[in-house]
Amino acid sequence: MTTSGLKGVGAVIGVGESDYVADHARVRAGEKPHDSYGYAAIAFSRALKDAGISRDDIDGLIVGPTVAYERVGEILGINPTWGGQQDAMLAVIEACMAIKAGLATTVALVYGNDQRSAAVQYGGPEAMGGNLFLSYVYHAPWGFTSQGALYAMMFRRFSELTGCTERHLGEVAVAQRHAASLNPGALMRKPITLDDYMASPYICAPLHLFDYCLINDGGVALIVCEAEKAKRIAARTPVTIHGVGRYDLNCGATSLEPRLLDFYRPAQEACARQVFDMAGLGPQDMDAVQVYDSFSCHVPFALEGYGYCRSGDVGRFMAEEGISLAGKLPVNTGGGHLSHSYMQGWNHQVEAVRQVRGECGPRQVEGCRFVHYNSDVAGKAVSIIYGA
Amino acid sequence: MANSRAVISCYDEPMWASIRRRKWELQHCDDCSRVRYPPSPTCPHCLSMAATWKPLAGGGRIISWVVYHKQYFDDYPPPYNVVAVQLDEGPLVITNLVGDEPEGSWLDHRVEIVYAPDVRGEPLPRVRLAGR
Ligand SMILES: [Zn+2]
Helix, strand or coil, X not given: CCXXXXXXXXXXXXEEECCHHHHHHHHHCCCCCCCHHHHHHHHHHHHHHHHCCCHHHCCEEXXXXXXXXXXXXXXXXXXXXXXXXXXXXXXXXXXXXXXXXXXXXXXXXXXXXXXCCCCCCCCCCCCCCCCCCCHHHHCHHHCCCCHXXXXXXXXXXXXXXXXXXXXXXXXHHHHHHHHHHCCCXXXXXXXXXXXXXXXXXXXXXXXXXXXXXXXXXXXXXXXXXXXXXXXXXXXXXXXXXXXXXXXXXXXXXXXXXXXXXXXXXXXXXXXXXXXXXXXXXXXXXXXXXXXXXXXXXXXXXXXXXXXXXXXXXXXXXXXXXXXCCCCCCCECCCCHHHHCCCCCCHHHHHHHHHHHHCCCHHHCCCCCCEEEEEEEECCEEEEEEEEC | CCCCCCCCXXXXXXXXXHHHCCCCEEEXXXXXXXXXXXXXXXXXXXXXXXXXXEECCCEEEEEEEEXXXXXXXXXXXXXXXEEEEEECCCCEEEECECCCCCXXXXXXXXXXXXXXXXXXXXXXXXXXXXXX
């Protein structure tokens, strides 16, 4: 089946982020610079400026899951012809769908999250997300809580079956910290070595502290525009969305069957077929990969699942071929959730756009034409290919 | 912090009642005979709503395991383990390994269900290595 559906329909013409570093310092000092809506507003204004368009050009608004749709529209003064609420990856896809359907031409995607200053809990008695993912809370009577532990359980079995060791996994944290050291917008910029990684404390073994994402405040916005209009109105070269893919594993999710028995592989393989088919491209055409990395082990799962290396070979691939900016396949080139900023996939979209634009300075991937973004949040695999 | 607590929907209540009797029961589909976990209104395989609660035989094998080094609940001071066990009836369950721990890899070790008191003194199904 050829799925040309959303190929080239939309293009990103503007991106914006809040000041992660400065805001994080203020939050750690006990201040509350903004709430989720303030961060969202900052990011939106910057994305508009980046695109060189005015607020009146916006006719679509999709907000992230941590803010209320109506209130964001009210604060930003937007009455759109299409609106909604989605996570980062599905917001991009929905924007393209709305454009393809003729329901909007220029869609603002806006996210803000004050998770650090609001002390959002990702594990324990007040763990968030249980209303959406029962597995996050169902096993609490046995002390099994926090999404990191779910991934630790998954990586342990993967490690036992494939020989991808803790030290192999450490390549992810080391490579992304190196990228972050070259990114002035990143929160964690001091380089680390594999020995530093191995010496770091366990949170939930086999995962170490450095395998866990940051928790910080911030906002991100993107402007997705109909491709022809984008060429007319954008201040700089639009970055085209060449393909999208999605496949969700819901069956057996609470008892963790697709996670522990299949490592979500069937979802990633189906999603890979869709996104690469739609784009008319393959893994060999990708110059960089952005992986949703709430935990480092998302990366090896994705590299095998999307066909960047042979099944069962990812430990060797990461250690020998390399996933850093100096390696064969640069992954999470801005530092990702581990070292840049935990914006729940939103900052990865911005990094993909900036890499294709060639504006990443010392962390720029040379001759970057195509960037593949993918995520596997609780077995919901989503992919987007950005390119020139 | 606070103690851990169970999520109990109306479909979970009969299971927890069986656990209090130290006889963990799950729903067996009356139409396709599959066993499901967690408890639910329909069989995910055939959508039948007819099911019978039956006790587990008590055997299974370890699929994976983790060891917590951070505390999230008052009743779970670290370090403590959590294991994923595939029951002989089919479903995967999450529990804790009590008693002796395997040397080296825990993968595929046979286990059997035991009932250990939780912080409230209520029985909680856990596992120990089979035949120990
Ligand atoms: Zn059935």
